[in-house]
Amino acid sequence: MKNFRIKFLMLRWRLIKIIRQYGVNFKIDLNIPSAFVTGSVGKTTTCRMLAAILTENGQIVALSTTQGIYIGKETIRIGDSSNCTHAYRLLIDKRAQTGVFEMARGGLIEQGIAFDGCDVAAVLNVYDNHLGLQGINTRKEMAHVKSAVAKSARKMVVLNADDSLCLAMRDQIAASSTCLVSMLPDNPEIIDHMRTGEFAVFLDNKKEPVINMCKGSELIGAIPAIEIPDSYDGLFRPALFNAMFAAALAYGMGVKFNVIRNAFRNFHSNEETNPGRMNFHKHLPFKVLITWADGAKALDELVYFIREMNFPGEKYLMFCSMGNRPDRFIKDMGKSVAGIFTHYICYDHDDLRGRPPLEAAQLLGEGLIENGVKREGITIASSRRNGLEIALNKPSINDLLVVCTFASDAVRKEVLLKGK
The missing domain is CATH 3.40.1190.10 (Mur-like, catalytic domain)
Structure with a gap:
């Protein structure tokens, strides 16, 4: 009934x-x-x-x-x-x-x-x-x-x-x-x-x-x-x-x-109370932060937080942009995070939203290069899964990996599998 x-x-x-x-x-x-x-x-x-x-x-x-x-x-x-x-x-x-x-x-x-x-x-x-x-x-x-x-x-x-x-x-x-x-x-x-x-x-x-x-x-x-x-x-x-x-x-x-x-x-922002927003995973030798960042303003705040927290070790960033954003918007995302991380993994969101494959990821890379990041410090991943495989093999003990994603559930599952 x-x-x-x-x-x-x-x-x-x-x-x-x-x-x-x-x-x-x-x-x-x-x-x-x-x-x-x-x-x-x-x-x-x-x-x-x-x-x-x-x-x-x-x-x-x-x-x-x-x-x-x-x-x-x-x-x-x-x-x-x-x-x-x-x-x-x-x-x-x-x-x-x-x-x-x-x-x-x-x-x-x-x-x-x-x-x-x-x-x-x-x-x-x-x-x-x-x-x-x-x-x-x-x-x-x-x-x-x-x-x-x-x-x-x-x-x-x-x-x-x-x-x-x-x-x-x-x-x-x-x-x-x-x-x-x-x-x-x-x-x-x-x-x-x-x-x-x-x-x-x-x-x-x-x-x-x-x-x-x-x-x-x-x-x-x-x-x-x-x-x-x-x-x-x-x-x-x-x-x-x-x-x-x-x-x-x-x-x-x-x-x-x-x-x-x-x-x-x-209230603690974790995978149960607020999935995909500032969720830390500490079961690996390094910390993993899974979060959502749509645009330069959100990334600016993330960068401020990482600087002020003074995390030990190297810092790595895996990030993407929605494909239906203007070119300049996507490049500005790269600008916001340039110079903060040891290595950058740029990838496409699963839903390309009208762009050819890898175009959005390459625009992120261009934004980084335009703001002083060397090409060898950037990886353009072929997919989210490929990017995560690369990203999870970069950090060492006490390092920090930040994953900005619009598919947090899938990323979380991959991160948890890494710890098994």
């Missing part, structure tokens, strides 16, 4: 999609407290952190991300699920008490937002990762796509005060409250926002990194970076950025500050 009900409701969804494709703006009621999250980078980890907070608060969370869809601890589906179709699949599950839904660019362009709104929403950033795709050629056009998420919130919208395109969305929202987030305590937008009595979350770096949550001049609470294991005492800055958004969204959903703080203490 349960399977029949799900099949029937998914058939209803397919009919709704057809109706919407003909221009009828049909909306589905969201029957549980929900959060929408969009942006260029950081969406999945922010959703994972928010789900962890809501779980700490005693709720069964329906979660959809680029990694898959989940109800509580149960995995329903593996694979990119960051659109309304998969969010709807979770909403029809009677176990779901609250929802956290990643809304990625592709899903927004193809499906829009099929729901009548959400309680809280966040726009993390607007970068150039997906320009030139599906008719979106400028960051301003991309911001327009992502603004649909901000417009959906009823209670609170959380925006990046360090990104002018996110800030510009304030004029378009209908939510009763706006929270601004900043990595800079002296951001004038944050200061002016707090003067009006509004909610803000920002990073204070005066001594040790601390996340401050404020309502006007009142400090709601402070969370030191050392209490967020995912941040490595604040050295991995994207984790602090994601945590600020997750904390703001949770607070907007009525979660108490102490619950938020406790949830961060217990």
Whole structure:
């Protein structure tokens, strides 16, 4: 009977999609407290952190991300699920008490937002990762796509005060409250926002990194970076950025500050809680870090982290780019990591996305060479599997191998096999 009900409701969804494709703006009621999250980078980890907070608060969370869809601890589906179709699949599950839904660019362009709104929403950033795709050629056009998420919130919208395109969305929202987030305590937008009595979350770096949550001049609470294991005492800055958004969204959903703080203490980015994002494997004589890095900005942060952690031994990087990125975008990825690693293994993502084999890998290599890396320090691998075979045979004891991949599950299996 349960399977029949799900099949029937998914058939209803397919009919709704057809109706919407003909221009009828049909909306589905969201029957549980929900959060929408969009942006260029950081969406999945922010959703994972928010789900962890809501779980700490005693709720069964329906979660959809680029990694898959989940109800509580149960995995329903593996694979990119960051659109309304998969969010709807979770909403029809009677176990779901609250929802956290990643809304990625592709899903927004193809499906829009099929729901009548959400309680809280966040726009993390607007970068150039997906320009030139599906008719979106400028960051301003991309911001327009992502603004649909901000417009959906009823209670609170959380925006990046360090990104002018996110800030510009304030004029378009209908939510009763706006929270601004900043990595800079002296951001004038944050200061002016707090003067009006509004909610803000920002990073204070005066001594040790601390996340401050404020309502006007009142400090709601402070969370030191050392209490967020995912941040490595604040050295991995994207984790602090994601945590600020997750904390703001949770607070907007009525979660108490102490619950938020406790949830961060217990959140570790590993292959179970956040697969493919900053997952360390230490079963080999050398360390292996499997992570996701789509673009130069993400790689910049990864390089900062590796430098600040001061890992002993040699450092090796295996990385790829999505094939549907512009040539310059891919070369800039090489530029970001040039001079940091002993050897570079460049390879193609399994899905070539329109490029001939090895073209994207060679562009990464060209970006490295243009920025001072010698050719003998670069290997162009024929495939992900070939690249991993080469990469896993490079390091010695105490060395570090970083694997940036969009196929973390397959890479993880190969890494685990290496240790047997």
